[in-house]
Amino acid sequence: MRIDVLTLFPRMFEGPMGESIIGKARDKELLEINVSNFRDFSDNKHHTVDDYPYGGGAGMLLKVQPIYDNIKAIEAETPDTKKRVILLDPAGKKFDQELAEEFSQEEHLVFICGHYEGYDERIRTLVTDEVSLGDYVLTGGELGAMVMIDATVRLLPEVLGNETSAQTDSHSTGLLEHPQYTRPAEFKGMAVPEVLLNGNHKLIETWRLKESLRRTYTRRPDMLEKFPLTPEMVKLLAAVKKETAAENDTEN
The missing domain is CATH 1.10.1270.20 (tRNA(m1g37)methyltransferase, domain 2)
Structure with missing residues (x-):
């Protein structure tokens, strides 16, 4: 599986995306993760990625152009992969185990992490899914993307040491997992x-x-x-x- 992340804060992914199960999956070459700063794709000489909303209102909106060009660059690099493009948005569908299992069947996921007050509406034309981590608002989409990536990657074949572990997890079976014990008795x-x-x-x-x-x-x-x-x-x-x-x- 290949995962691309579009963010203004790529350094946030350096630790979490290289440790534990995700790190092992990357070491085994079962997973490729690429994090890009869509500010680098801004055609503005000051590399701005946001602007005031038409019609007035509080806050700033992410502009469509940098994200559009970032996605097009990914498409040019991987023209033969079918992509699931996921917009992190509080108004999106709530993420759950069923969606994680769905994502795990894909060959290429692209996560767009928002910031500021919201998105230019035209950004939504570039995505296949709008997803929220829950009924609350975070500063940006980065933490939500990390959670979704972790929940998805652990379901990939050969990622977990015990292949039945993911199948018997709470929420995967439809029931919460039973109590478990180890030594001493x-x-x-x-x-x-x-x-x-x-x-x-x-x-x-x-x-x-x-x-x-x-x-x-x-x-x-x-x-x-x-x-x-x-x-x-x-x-x-x-x-x-x-x-x-x-x-x-x-x-x-």
């Missing part, structure tokens, strides 16, 4: 559930499924509204609800 009076120590894989899988349902029900019940429950899950969830109600009655 007991620590300061806190013990690992006995079912995980007995070697009965069928019981372990049932326990994990039930605890995954429990965690989703108690923390993110909205996720269950659209999740296709199997008959086994329906039975386990009913038990979880009964146990949770009993615990709440005891506490009260």
